[in-house]
Amino acid sequence: MGPERRILAFGDSLFAGYNVAKSDSYPAKLESALRARGINARVTNAGVSGDTSAAGLQRFEFTLDSLQETPDLLILELGGNDLLRGLSPDETRRNLESMIRTAQARGIDVLLMGMRSPANMGAQFVEEFNGLYAELAEQYGTDFIPVWVESVADRPELIQDDRVHPTEAGIELLVSETLDDVVAAIPEATN
Secondary structure (H helix, E strand, O other): OOOOEEEEEEEOHHHHOOOOOHHHOHHHHHHHHHHHOOOOEEEEEEEOOOOOHHHHHHHHHHHHHHOOOOOOEEEEEOOHHHHHOOOOHHHHHHHHHHHHHHHHHOOOEEEEEOOOOOHHHOHHHHHHHHHHHHHHHHHHOOEEEOOOOHHHHOOHHHEOOOOOOEOHHHHHHHHHHHHHHHHHHOOOOOO
């Protein structure tokens, strides 16, 4: 399978695996899918339910420092709770930008998972929030999935009763829909 590729999945409840078994979380299923593709991947789940981008930023360097080895790839998935709380898109942008810069300064490639605001947040908010992920990806040259939960967003049978979090079947679909993007984002092994 080649050299181990270390991936840090850093995010909120969408990574933590809210209301599903740890083995059914997106990072766990992603690791299995990568291994099935012949990639010797180890995906560390650093998802914390309820985290805003500010809370993620507060624990980001500690999380990186606590790992035994530097990840090859950071999958950064935050902003959904900022959105639910109506926090300023500028604040979300600053927090994500700080995490991207920190990761890149440590030699870690980044895959940014984008989100989309519902229309009822107001035209200016929607425009600012929806644009920030693509702008950050372009500015910092990161890999990018524009709206990573899009494949389950309008499929109630794949969403839990809270109408936010995907079911196990929804997570399976998210993994299959994003797998090629993740594979493309994993840097080539240097050893």
